[in-house]
Amino acid sequence: MKANSLKTFFTLLTFSLIVILPWDPAIQAASHEHHDEHHDDHDDHHDEHDDHHDEHDDHHDEHSDHHDEHGSQKAHLHGYAEMTVAIEGNKLEINLDSPSANIVGFEHKASNDDQIKTVEAAESVLKTPNKMFLFNGTNCIVIRTSVDISAVLEEHHDEHDDHHDEHSDHHGEGEDVGHKNGEEIHSDIEANYKFSCDDGSKLISISMILFNHFPAIEKLKTDWIKGNKQGSLELSSDSRTVIFR
Amino acid sequence: MFFKLAIESLLSRKGSVLMTLMAMTVSIFVLLGVEHIRQEAKESFSNTVSGVDLIVGARTGTINLLLYSVFRVGAPTNNISWASFQEISSGKNVKWAIPISLGDSHKGYRVIGTTENYFKHFSYGNKTPLRFLDGKPFKDIFDVVLGFEVANKLNYKLGDEIVLAHGIARTSFSLHDDRPFTVVGILEPTGTPVDQSLHVSLEGIEAIHIDWEQGVKIKGLNITNDQLKQIELKPKSITAFMVGLNSRIATFRVQRSINQYTKEPLLAILPGVALSQLWQMMAVLENTLRLVSVLVLLAALLGLSAMLLSSIRERDREIQLLRVIGAPPFFIFMLIQLEALVISILSIILGGSILFCCLASVRELLTYHFGLHISANIISNSSLVFLSLVLIATIFAAVIPSFNAYKIAR
Structure with missing residues (x-):
């Protein structure tokens, strides 16, 4: 009996691994070609503008082929977004990366007034961390917000200034490994937040109230680090709290 | 006296009591085993690497x-x-x-x-x-x-x-x-x-x-x-x-x-992130195993209840006799409950010790083949919780036969 139960346990264990591994969304995440964190040079932005127009016509194929130059394709799953949360000491950093469709409902440049309004509304939510996150256990104040919504918007508004900050900052904290390509057109929206908390160790959980504003995000894969602890979970509008334990 | 009476009455029906005891032992063995290995495997995995970013x-x-x-x-x-x-x-x-x-x-x-x-x-x-x-x-x-x-x-x-x-x-x-x-x-x-x-x-x-x-x-x-x-x-x-x-x-x-x-x-x-993804995938499997072990326990408890229930009929005279010497109907009710609890506690002890012996003997094999380090110490918070739940479930399972005896006594 006992040998059997053990054997069954491990057989099932192995079996389920074999069955489930190929579907692991993390595999897609692995090939996930992130748009990197705006530390590209400014000029690149302008170069990109020119490109936009070419791309504009065939943005249907966009998902599949505009990343070729990097040799790896970005997994692009509508309804699915990724978030990372890192806490060290009193510093907290949150990064959200989502296909534009989840945020604004389309993936091309906003072409009419309605679409521009939608993008601007989304941008104002993304730039207001209070509307995105609810911290439990301690108080956290936002130090820097940077939202890259350029994929769906022609103008860059005031973003240019942010970029300068970002630029210096990123070099300070170090993006070590070779990544120096110019910015490319993509259909993702990325937001990065830096907070300073009263007591980082007391931060027990974060509720993602962003589900209220972006119902199109059905699954939010959240990886987190808090000191020595690491974890991962899949949030949805039904379970929207990441608990650090 | 009360306790002795319960033991004696169990001993007088060795055959059926022994079968019930075995069924309970097996089910507790499975329940504890699944829970223990599940926890230990997790623990063993999470302990393997630390400080690696x-x-x-x-x-x-x-x-x-x-x-x-x-x-x-x-x-x-x-x-x-x-x-x-x-x-x-x-x-x-x-x-x-x-x-x-x-x-x-x-x-x-x-x-x-x-x-x-x-x-x-x-x-x-x-x-x-x-x-x-x-x-x-x-x-x-x-x-x-x-x-x-x-x-x-x-x-x-x-x-x-x-x-x-x-x-x-x-x-x-x-x-x-x-x-x-x-x-x-x-x-x-x-x-x-x-x-x-x-x-x-x-x-x-x-x-x-x-x-x-x-x-x-x-x-x-x-x-x-x-x-x-x-x-x-x-x-x-x-x-x-x-x-x-x-x-x-x-x-x-x-x-x-x-x-x-x-x-x-x-x-x-990130090793910790990858591990929690592994546990997420395993969650369904774990719950299935748990469900199966709980069902096995349920079957054993129903067997216990059935055994006690059928014994009541043949103990008609015994009950009448106890009444004649002055035992109140409630005493009869408690007697049957006690018998059920004795069987349950015995099978917990038996199931636990068999599990301990088995774990102690297959540990090395597990370590060698799967790199899993499973300790033989099966006493943990959750196993104690499980065992007290078993005892409570036993009391519930014994309510029907006990009440039956109570009705005869009244």
Whole structure:
């Protein structure tokens, strides 16, 4: 009996691994070609503008082929977004990366007034961390917000200034490994937040109230680090709290 | 008197009581066993690696990379180039990096090619560093440091010479017998796959393969050890490497930049994140196992109830007699309850001790085949909770026969 139960346990264990591994969304995440964190040079932005127009016509194929130059394709799953949360000491950093469709409902440049309004509304939510996150256990104040919504918007508004900050900052904290390509057109929206908390160790959980504003995000894969602890979970509008334990 | 009466009445129906007892024992054995192994496996996995911020390997599944690099389960999909390792590990955010090269074995135990950083920075459990029971880290090309179990099982001491085998087959005929290794260190037991590993330098791994081609030794080509020292033994590729960072908050940024590394498809994972993804996948399986063990228990409890219920009919006279000598109906009710509890407690003791014995005897097999360290100590908070739930369930299961007896007595 006992040998059997053990054997069954491990057989099932192995079996389920074999069955489930190929579907692991993390595999897609692995090939996930992130748009990197705006530390590209400014000029690149302008170069990109020119490109936009070419791309504009065939943005249907966009998902599949505009990343070729990097040799790896970005997994692009509508309804699915990724978030990372890192806490060290009193510093907290949150990064959200989502296909534009989840945020604004389309993936091309906003072409009419309605679409521009939608993008601007989304941008104002993304730039207001209070509307995105609810911290439990301690108080956290936002130090820097940077939202890259350029994929769906022609103008860059005031973003240019942010970029300068970002630029210096990123070099300070170090993006070590070779990544120096110019910015490319993509259909993702990325937001990065830096907070300073009263007591980082007391931060027990974060509720993602962003589900209220972006119902199109059905699954939010959240990886987190808090000191020595690491974890991962899949949030949805039904379970929207990441608990650090 | 009360208790004695219950025991005596159980003893007078040995046959059916024994069968019920066995059914209960088996079900408690399964319940405790599933719960215990589930917890211990998790614990064992989470204790294996600590303090490592990122693990980098060839692009594959997150969990696959974790399993082969840390737990030595499964096979690596691909190697990564030494140049990539050097470039990434020299990044300014990287505090230390431990390269790992797998592929050879010794009598079924895996050989790991690595650097001294392994002994300096690798830690397990609650950030416990590796410690030497005897000897010191490898220095020479043909030095080897043994995990505790390897030394213990194969009876090796410092200074012994051992021959590594090519590949991971337990009985391999392609031995690197022209280049034996000398044991220079033995590690303290860790309760992790480190115990089942042999550690050599990356140069050592290169050296034993130098006159090999396509997995077989080239005949007639013999390079002496002196000649070897002249050759620069630079590894061309490694299996994976572990990274410790200066600032944890930058972990995700470094991970992203490694995943975007353009020269080679690489995958960086956070071990803790990969483990929780593994548990997420396992959750369905775990719950199924739990459900099955609970159903087995339920079946046993129903059997207990049925056994007691059928006994009531034949105990009609006994009950009447007890009434005549002055026992109130409630006493009869409690008597039946007590009998049920006695059976239940006995089977908990029996099931628990059988499980303990079984675990104690298969532990080594589990460690050897699955790298799982399961302790035989089955007493934990959750097992105690489970057992008290069993007792409560027993009381409920015995309500029907007890009430039946109570009705007869009234």
